[in-house]
Amino acid sequence: MKIIKLTNEVSLARDIETGTESQKESVHTIIRKVREEGDRALRDLTKQFDGAVLDRLFVSEAELENAYDHIDETTLKALRKAIENIRTFHYKQKRESWITTHHDGTMLGQKITPLDSAGVYVPGGKAAYPSTIMMNVIPAQVAEVEKIIMASPPDQEGNLSPVVLVTAAELGVEHILKVGGAQAITALAYGTETVPAVDKITGPGNIFVALAKQAVFGDVAIDMIAGPSEIVVLTDDTANPEYVAADLLSQAEHDEMASAVMVTTSAEIAERTKLEIEKQLSRLPRKEIASASIADYGAIYVAETMQDAVEAVNKLAPEHLEIITKNPHSLLGSIRHAGAIFIGPYSPEPIGDYFAGPNHVLPTNGTARFSSPLNVDDFTKKSSIISYSKEAFMRDANDVAAIARLEGLEAHARAIDIRKKKSDDE
Amino acid sequence: MKIIKLTNEVSLARDIETGTESQKESVHTIIRKVREEGDRALRDLTKQFDGAVLDRLFVSEAELENAYDHIDETTLKALRKAIENIRTFHYKQKRESWITTHHDGTMLGQKITPLDSAGVYVPGGKAAYPSTIMMNVIPAQVAEVEKIIMASPPDQEGNLSPVVLVTAAELGVEHILKVGGAQAITALAYGTETVPAVDKITGPGNIFVALAKQAVFGDVAIDMIAGPSEIVVLTDDTANPEYVAADLLSQAEHDEMASAVMVTTSAEIAERTKLEIEKQLSRLPRKEIASASIADYGAIYVAETMQDAVEAVNKLAPEHLEIITKNPHSLLGSIRHAGAIFIGPYSPEPIGDYFAGPNHVLPTNGTARFSSPLNVDDFTKKSSIISYSKEAFMRDANDVAAIARLEGLEAHARAIDIRKKKSDDE
Numbered sequence: 001m002k003i004i005k006l007t008n009e010v011s012l013a014r015d016i017e018t019g020t021e022s023q024k025e026s027v028h029t030i031i032r033k034v035r036e037e038g039d040r041a042l043r044d045l046t047k048q049f050d051g052a053v054l055d056r057l058f059v060s061e062a063e064l065e066n067a068y069d070h071i072d073e074t075t076l077k078a079l080r081k082a083i084e085n086i087r088t089f090h091y092k093q094k095r096e097s098w099i100t101t102h103h104d105g106t107m108l109g110q111k112i113t114p115l116d117s118a119g120v121y122v123p124g125g126k127a128a129y130p131s132t133i134m135m136n137v138i139p140a141q142v143a144e145v146e147k148i149i150m151a152s153p154p155d156q157e158g159n160l161s162p163v164v165l166v167t168a169a170e171l172g173v174e175h176i177l178k179v180g181g182a183q184a185i186t187a188l189a190y191g192t193e194t195v196p197a198v199d200k201i202t203g204p205g206n207i208f209v210a211l212a213k214q215a216v217f218g219d220v221a222i223d224m225i226a227g228p229s230e231i232v233v234l235t236d237d238t239a240n241p242e243y244v245a246a247d248l249l250s251q252a253e254h255d256e257m258a259s260a261v262m263v264t265t266s267a268e269i270a271e272r273t274k275l276e277i278e279k280q281l282s283r284l285p286r287k288e289i290a291s292a293s294i295a296d297y298g299a300i301y302v303a304e305t306m307q308d309a310v311e312a313v314n315k316l317a318p319e320h321l322e323i324i325t326k327n328p329h330s331l332l333g334s335i336r337h338a339g340a341i342f343i344g345p346y347s348p349e350p351i352g353d354y355f356a357g358p359n360h361v362l363p364t365n366g367t368a369r370f371s372s373p374l375n376v377d378d379f380t381k382k383s384s385i386i387s388y389s390k391e392a393f394m395r396d397a398n399d400v401a402a403i404a405r406l407e408g409l410e411a412h413a414r415a416i417d418i419r420k421k422k423s424d425d426e
Numbered sequence: 427m428k429i430i431k432l433t434n435e436v437s438l439a440r441d442i443e444t445g446t447e448s449q450k451e452s453v454h455t456i457i458r459k460v461r462e463e464g465d466r467a468l469r470d471l472t473k474q475f476d477g478a479v480l481d482r483l484f485v486s487e488a489e490l491e492n493a494y495d496h497i498d499e500t501t502l503k504a505l506r507k508a509i510e511n512i513r514t515f516h517y518k519q520k521r522e523s524w525i526t527t528h529h530d531g532t533m534l535g536q537k538i539t540p541l542d543s544a545g546v547y548v549p550g551g552k553a554a555y556p557s558t559i560m561m562n563v564i565p566a567q568v569a570e571v572e573k574i575i576m577a578s579p580p581d582q583e584g585n586l587s588p589v590v591l592v593t594a595a596e597l598g599v600e601h602i603l604k605v606g607g608a609q610a611i612t613a614l615a616y617g618t619e620t621v622p623a624v625d626k627i628t629g630p631g632n633i634f635v636a637l638a639k640q641a642v643f644g645d646v647a648i649d650m651i652a653g654p655s656e657i658v659v660l661t662d663d664t665a666n667p668e669y670v671a672a673d674l675l676s677q678a679e680h681d682e683m684a685s686a687v688m689v690t691t692s693a694e695i696a697e698r699t700k701l702e703i704e705k706q707l708s709r710l711p712r713k714e715i716a717s718a719s720i721a722d723y724g725a726i727y728v729a730e731t732m733q734d735a736v737e738a739v740n741k742l743a744p745e746h747l748e749i750i751t752k753n754p755h756s757l758l759g760s761i762r763h764a765g766a767i768f769i770g771p772y773s774p775e776p777i778g779d780y781f782a783g784p785n786h787v788l789p790t791n792g793t794a795r796f797s798s799p800l801n802v803d804d805f806t807k808k809s810s811i812i813s814y815s816k817e818a819f820m821r822d823a824n825d826v827a828a829i830a831r832l833e834g835l836e837a838h839a840r841a842i843d844i845r846k847k848k849s850d851d852e
Contacts (some may be wrong), residue, residue: 077826089534108515108783113762115796127834163832199796202835205811221796246841253837285836286708346845350838351814355822355827357534358810368543370647372808382798384784385438387769388777396781399504403780406501406589408553410711411679412776417674420770
């Protein structure tokens with residue numbers, strides 16, 4: 001891990017994988033095929049890419065029930081507690097429609113309506129990701145989205161992992177499509193004979209999933225295209241280097257492109273954390289990945305003052321920020337850009353990744369400047385409500401017509417005048 | 427205007443202008459030039475496209491003051507009242523950060539932070555659009571965005587219209603860039619010597635502006651790329667055909683691609699509205715545009731029942747919906763998809779376009795299924811807050827580590843274990 005004296009030049013910017021021409025070509029071929037051939041294409045492509053011959057495209061109730069036999073009680077208890085915490089937090093995000101009523105009879109308001117339907121993509125492969133399911137499904141459920149379709153690629157036997165199935169069952173997800181990749185995204189976007197088209201697709205995936213989401217964007221809504229994960233740990237001389245090192249490594253193990261950065265006011269803590277990283281790194285199962293990440297995208301910046309350090313954090317606009325300082329809460333007001341802020345020595349990032357309640361789908365690559373964690377609002381939309389009374393209309397008519405004519409839109413003005421004249425005549 | 431018996435096949439879908447290859451090439455050339463040459467490119471391109479030799483790129487205080495000489499008192503009063511109404515409505519959208527505190531010392535929350543900066547594009551040309559300025563600037567101001575940069579193309583003398591300047595001045599916009607097109611969008615996205623880069627760019631524009639916004643999207647946030655405008659008027663046999671016709675025409679005059687649609691349960695009102703449209707159309711200054719829109723994208727659908735009519739409206743998911751029926755408010759719950767809902771005979775769309783308070787930047791082309799009117803949230807972002815106490819950490823540590831290991835992320839589990847062990851040892 002490099003230790004660098006802080007200057008103005010801090011950045012998390014990395015080259016994000018945008019797909020090769022051949023990958024884009026493949027995705028467009030898949031999209032065309034699924035739109036033309038529907039379910040048949042889903043079966044063919046699942047055979048081709050996942051090696052599975054699917055009997056039925058959707059998980060059956062029996063499969064869901066049997067999955068419980070493969071989960072131990074401790075795991076189930078942990079998953080249930082996580083679900084409860086995540087639900088509790090997201091319920092607080094829920095917003096109601098509102099309306100204002102005025103003495104003149106006018107009513108103005110904002111109606112909040114859930115999306116009709118949402119699709120949640122869950123990556124497959126060797127690992128199972130129960131947290132992905134929770135973090136994408138729960139905000140949609142809290143928003144009261146009526147139809148939620150989950151999609152995940154099966155193994156060669158055509159099965160999803162028991163952990164994935166149990167997590168979905170615990171959440172009450174009823175429709176689980178055993179299809180992955182660009183073919184799943186296309187089915188969710190446009191529908192097939194058995195897969196209903198949804199209004200929004202969320203969830204992470206490989207480059208083919210990301211390219212497919214970009215391609216269908218506009219016809220349906222999508223969440224962000226997430227870049228590699230990032231953490232910035234902000235410390236002073238009170239931080240425990242063992243903790244900081246462990247937290248940096250927990251980010252670095254995700255991906256060779258992941259970025260683990262420390263910003264500190266203490267040169268001593270910088271040195272000690274660097275040594276701790278080396279020590280802990282050597283004992284990690286995923287040490288190859290973590291080493292590459294630390295070498296290429298890791299850094300420890302040493303700042304002259306806490307103010308400089310905070311300014312660097314705001315420039316970095318990290319996905320995850322940990323503040324481990326003497327008085328960490330006092331810095332909250334000065335942090336302008338971060339996806340999630342973990343405060344104090346007992347809030348390591350994994351607490352938020354899995355358990356505390358806030359969402360782990362967060363803006364990466366500096367987009368925390370203008371983007372938010374996935375949240376309940378993302379599964380609703382607003383409609384404005386305008387209800388004018390005759391009295392209010394008559395009062396405002398001339399002003400409205402005047403502005404319409406200022407913009408050269410005579411028919412707009414006449415839609416006002418025709419009512420005004422009629423009412424004046426009465 | 428065609429009268430059509432309602433079937434399941436209703437749609438507002440139109441081919442949206444996506445730009446020719448040559449237009450895309452031009453935009454990319456402009457973007458490259460502005461990124462490389464900065465202010466010099468802005469001057470060169472403004473000379474080339476607008477015929478104006480700019481002395482300074484930004485509007486001066488003297489220009490703002492002088493603009494008031496060209497605005498009459500009535501207009502100024504109308505603009506001021508509109509600004510007041512729009513501000514009042516948008517203040518109601520404002521959200522506060524929140525935090526929950528727990529007995530075990532844990533705090534969880536959601537911090538709302540305004541974007542640091544926003545750019546607002548205002549089209550130029552023959553007409554001036556004060557409402558565009560208000561509808562884009564006010565939500566940003568209410569969100570407390572510190573730096574707002576407006577950009578609009580100048581006339582050949584290098585001036586902006588007095589109405590535009592006065593509206594900006596009334597709103598307190600301090601930075602007004604006299605540059606338009608793709609060059610303005612690039613300057614706002616990446617900055618130049620004198621133009622600061624912003625976090626988000628909003629506002630309508632021609633195809634070059636739209637293509638430039640698409641190209642910079644990701645490096646900065648943008649609002650939607652708006653399609654042609656739309657209205658659907660839902661009526662029963664109580665509607666006044668003169669009003670409905672005037673409202674449909676007020677939409678049709680925008681653009682040959684605009685869509686004006688009526689959905690009614692009354693065949694008689696359908697016929698009478700059709701006749702009224704012909705009558706009113708012939709007297710409109712923009713009758714060529716409105717005729718083309720009505721002929722190509724206008725329709726009157728006659729439904730058997732109000733339930734069928736409402737279902738058609740939800741399928742159309744219109745940008746603007748007027749409900750002119752006997753008991754219009756009672757239908758609000760069954761309308762699931764519409765950008766803005768105008769209720770009753772005294773709420774013609776221009777009331778909302780200019781004056782009532784809600785935003786006129788609305789989702790088009792069916793995207794009201796999943797998108798919202800421009801609003802204060804669009805100029806803020808959320809950050810999650812996670813502050814665990816030692817007590818809460820010790821309680822949850824095993825559960826968190828268990829889920830981390832379930833996902834195969836050992837370093838995540840160790841970031842938990844290292845703290846747990848240390849605390850157990852104490």
